[in-house]
Amino acid sequence: MTRFLAAIALLCAALPLAAQDDLxxxxxxxxxxxxxxxxxxxxxxxxxxxxxxxxxxxxxxxxxxxxxxxxxxxxxxxxxxxxxxxxxxxxxxxxxxxxxxxxxVSATTWPLFAIPALLLLVALTVLLRRLGKRRSEGEGV
The missing domain is CATH 1.10.8.640 (Cytochrome C biogenesis protein)
Structure with a gap:
């Protein structure tokens, strides 16, 4: 049985070689x-x-x-x-x-255009919040 499975595995591995483009x-x-x-x-x-x-x-x-x-x-x-x-x-x-x-831009490609803009918006929001916290901490001292 193991020989049979090994032969099948070898055949499957060699199959792509037989599919070379000779045209x-x-x-x-x-x-x-x-x-x-x-x-x-x-x-x-x-x-x-x-x-x-x-x-x-x-x-x-x-x-x-x-x-x-x-x-x-x-x-x-x-x-x-x-x-x-x-x-x-x-x-x-x-x-x-x-x-x-x-x-x-279509129903399948809109994420390619929307996701980078969304990530930029999130990064800008995080940056502005951190800068705002630093300013408020610096004024309180």
Whole structure:
């Protein structure tokens, strides 16, 4: 029984190795558009989109296959005449708000904007109360 469980555990550990991406990159993953104006719009948009694999790089800077696929999508849609904002909207709908470095305020992202302001307000209140106590203690002496 323990050999069977060990074999299953080994199989599960080796499964991710079998899932490597052997497909060639998408055509526009590493190839720029021929029109410099279109490529400039595509690059500007790609700089504002987060790589979902790396999470700390834009899709313009990342070498991850997922980023290559996203670059291909951006360039293909720009070449087809789609606006960068429409492409951003499509990517956010597909991958969620996390894909954008500049998320819009919505029902799911409002805490990103409200919590820092709330923490600043709390810190300011604590600071003012402590300064007020010091003043009142200094006057009483």
């Amino acid at each position: 060639p990159p998408a055509p526009y993953a590493y190839t720029q558009l021929e029109d410099p104006a279109q490529e400039a719009r595509a690059l500007e948009l790609m700089e504002t989109l987060r790589c979902l694999t790396c999470q700390s790089q834009s899709i313009a800077d990342s070498d991850a296959p997922m980023a290559g696929d996203m670059r291909h999508q951006v360039r293909s849609r720009i070449a087809a005449g789609e606006s960068p904002e429409a492409i951003r909207t499509w990517l956010v709908e597909r991958y969620g708000d996390y894909v954008s470095y500049s998320p819009e």
